[in-house]
Amino acid sequence: MQSLLRWGTERGAKHSCLQVMQDNAPALRLYEKLGYKEVYSYWYRIRPMST
Template sequence: MERMLSNIKTKKGFVSLYYEEQVIACGLGVIEREYIGLYDIVTDINYRNRGFAEQMILNLLKWGKENGAKYSYLAVVSNNEPALRLYSKIGYSEIYKYWYRVKDSFQY
């Protein structure tokens, strides 16, 4: 993971949200051109639905704006209802769908 993240050449910001000296949420923002992409937004299951993730994301977006981002985007799995509700509350909406495909067996 460290090697992968170190290969990101554009500006990146990492957020860890602490509650009672414990990390309960984290996320990554990557700025490219005038966009900040939000990645790996995760909240500890025991701390969900308390507004922590919303505050973390808003702070990450604030950091992005302070560093030149005018627009933002993210991707979310279509059946992740809690995340979809959160992102909708913040103002995100679906603009397209995509899916991964796997091949049953790989042959040369």
């Protein structure tokens, strides 16, 4: 992650964002250590199966 962030910064990126499932605790811990904060929640909509 740090290499990817550095690569983006070297190419002019000022911001980054991630999407992660709320039940992915290891990823959430990593991203928090890297300084990421939750900005909004996202959810998937699934069309009900027709019978």
